[in-house]
Amino acid sequence: MTNPTAAMIVIGDEILSGRTRDSNMHHLARALTKVGIDLGEVRVISDDREAIVGAVTALSAAYTHVFTSGGIGPTHDDITADCVAAAFGAAIDVRDDARALLQAHYDRQGVEFNDARKRMARIPDGATLIENPVSIAPGFTMKNVHVMAGVPAVFEAMVASILPTLTGGAPLxxxxxxxxxxxxxxxxxxxxxxxxxxxxxxxxxxxxxxxxxxxxxxxxxxxxxxxxxxxxxxxxxxxx
Amino acid sequence: MTNPTAAMIVIGDEILSGRTRDSNMHHLARALTKVGIDLGEVRVISDDREAIVGAVTALSAAYTHVFTSGGIGPTHDDITADCVAAAFGAAIDVRDDARALLQAHYDRQGVEFNDARKRMARIPDGATLIENPVSIAPGFTMKNVHVMAGVPAVFEAMVASILPTLTGGAPLxxxxxxxxxxxxxxxxxxxxxxxxxxxxxxxxxxxxxxxxxxxxxxxxxxxxxxxxxxxxxxxxxxxx
Structure with missing residues (x-):
């Protein structure tokens, strides 16, 4: 029996410029090996629309699963969600389920749920949310692409949320x-x-x-x- | 003026299985940023002929420079040199200049220059050698692809050998x-x-x-x- 396969896309100029040392790749590689999903390829690409759409399109067609890291925060350089939607030709807007999660979170904290924070509730049509127990703003799964945050503590929590829902293979x-x-x-x-x-x-x-x-x-x-x-x-x- | 661009290919199942944490990417990213070469993409791929030939072909066409790390040792799983030759349709065999370097090195050490060690003198036709002051076995540059070892100390020494020979741009x-x-x-x-x-x-x-x-x-x-x-x-x- 062949194991399911996976690719990872690390999105971040800060890795490519050498400012930051990526740690999410190593974490995901170990986690996938344990559950018998074979990580076949990792691409580190820049915060660039064409690069992200291209990598998502190519890798989602070639592997059982694709995991992305980075670019789903509230700032202007966080474009991953929109790019994944574009790669699948899906519409994207602030979605009620994600908005409700964040609204409740900011209400509890007494913090304004402003336009920037609402960006984090932008989820493509047809995607399911990935739970984020650390900072609430969810990731999402669109078709076979699992879109997660770049901050290691949040990335790792999202990996822990999503992995048990996937069918693994024989552990290597x-x-x-x-x-x-x-x-x-x-x-x-x-x-x-x-x-x-x-x-x-x-x-x-x-x-x-x-x-x-x-x-x-x-x-x-x-x-x-x-x-x-x-x-x-x-x-x-x-x-x- | 636009800076020269670069991509990196990290070759190694041991990174993808999570057994080893790659450090060459971070080293190269910092070194390239300093000399004004823009690292646009990194791919981590397995020790697989099709994967290596495919990545070399795609990235050497898209970037000014491609740097590879891993797979140029003497063991059966070291297939990078042959794959780079194949990607460019070049012949490859033990080459006199590389053989002479290694022969002298093993003679000094009183160690047999056996068939496995001769594998490290396999250099594609038309490539130029990259000096390796750490363990002698050279890397090589084939067209715009710079092929280097995976062991960090050797990789870093080869980066130090090759970078001064490349035309940089405006440092970022x-x-x-x-x-x-x-x-x-x-x-x-x-x-x-x-x-x-x-x-x-x-x-x-x-x-x-x-x-x-x-x-x-x-x-x-x-x-x-x-x-x-x-x-x-x-x-x-x-x-x-």
Whole structure:
């Protein structure tokens, strides 16, 4: 059985200019791996209408799910919701369900529900809301695209809201062996192992620490017994 | 004058599975911003031939420069060099100049220059080498695609080798004001400012720290006087 697939779109000039270090990609990658959804691609793009519409159109056609991060706040540079609506040819306006959530929230806080804040209730026709327990302003799911905030605490809360509603697959199991030898030395035996266990993914991730070269050999697959068998062979190849 | 543009391709299943947190993107983003090359897009893709050839083909046509990270080591899963050659229809084999560099290196170390290590001397016809002072095995530039290693220390050394050889543009200047108010409050005045200074990029990056909402307002542009003028107006809008 093949797992559902996913792509992620990180929207933000601040990542591309190097001002901010993205952390949402790593969080989502780990969360998806746990539930057996295979993250196949991530694109980091700028706060630009054409770029966002293009990425949403391309990736929503190619993957089971698309997750976006960023650009759904109240300021002029928050254009993600409108772009996702445009990508699907859907109308978008302030929607009653989202407005009611925010109205109640701002009433409780005694804060004016002004025009800028109303922007956060702009939801495309046909989308369902994604709960945001942190700061209330919801994300939304439009077709197979899950639109979430960029602030890590809010992004993570939205991922926790949406993931349990999606059908996962077989979680990817992985085992790891650290070998303190240069990759040039282990590459031959490793290629043999990869040939023998062609149903698994066997990756070599080199590192250099205090002048010592080594590699983490990672064996991944959905069948635990096969992963075990490959790891046993690997340990025989590189004892100690 | 428009700055040269760039895209980055991060090649690695280990990033997409969440096993490893990428740091090369952030490093390159900062380095490019400093020399006035505008990073427009980053794609993180898997160690998959079709994915790599597709991304190289699409992005090398769309941007002045493409930088890749990962997949040029000696192991069976290192397929980037072959994929870049394929994307440009170039032949690839062990090349004398790269072989000589590695041969000398392994001779000095008294280590066998075996078949796996020779894989690292596979360079497409017509490419020029990128120096690697850390671990010798070179990267290469094929047309407008700069192919570099994934290990951060090696990636960073290769970036330092290649960047001085590229023509940059006007460095992007930026100023930053932290405003301790929710974005819903500052969005109105900020949109006005963005309208008034439409030659600049004005971004709002919200944060939440110890329950306090605020935003970093970042003003970016190539004309220092304009950035100064916009920052002066911004400070008048949000004094203190």
């Amino acid at each position: 199991l992985s085992q790891n062996l650290r070998v303190e030898r240069g990759e040039g030395e282990i590459a031959g035996p490793l290629a043999e192992l990869a040939g023998e266990f062609s149903d698994l993914s066997i990756g070599s991730y080199p590192y250099q620490r205090n002048g010592v070269y080594g590699a983490n050999i990672v064996i991944r697959g959905q069948d635990g017994a096969r992963v075990d068998a490959a790891m046993t062979r690997l340990c025989e190849m590189f004892p100690g | 200047l930026s100023q930053n004001l932290r405003v301790e108010r929710g974005e819903g409050e500052i969005a109105g005045p900020l949109a006005e400012l963005a309208g008034e200074f439409s030659d600049l990029s004005i971004g709002s990056y919200p944060y939440q720290r110890n329950g306090v909402y605020g935003a970093n307002i970042v003003i970016r542009g190539q004309d220092g006087a304009r950035v100064d003028a916009a920052m002066t107006r911004l400070c008048e809008m949000f004094p203190g």
